[in-house]
Amino acid sequence: MNTLFNLIVVAQVVSALAIIALVLMQHGKGADMGAAFGSGASGSLFGATGSSNFMSKSTAVAAAIFFAATLGLSLLANQRSTAVDGGVMSNVKAPAPVTGSAAIPSANPVPAPAAAVPAPAPTEAAPAAPASTAPAQQIPK
DSSP, X not given: OHHHHHHHHHHHHHHHHHHHHHHHHSOOGGGGGXXXXXXXXXXXXXXXXXXXXXXXXXXXXXXXXXXXHHHHHHHHHHHHHHHHXXXXXXXXXXXXXXXXXXXXXXXXOOOOOOOOOOOOXXXXXXXXXXXXXXXXXXXXX
């Protein structure tokens, strides 16, 4: 199964590189557009569009191989994920806590909580602040 997966990945990469090379080597159809506006004898606005040449047929074959390889990879990946029963994290086990002398001391130990300090005894009540001697302002009606 792993060999088939690797073979499909290689086919996909080779077809992708072939598509890139073939598209870059092709003659653009928009390059003859200037000839359509007066100086050239072009068959249509973007040139003759009858038969396709070897380059465009090769690009179509490379694209078909690329799409088939992508479909095959997605099917293989789907089979792998259903065989696992729950995904990647289902096989992870929590480590057992280490205690005793084998435990690694932390670099920044947490200080022990301070002993509770009793609240101070209540003292005489402070005299209340004197009332304001300024006359209250009245708002006119």
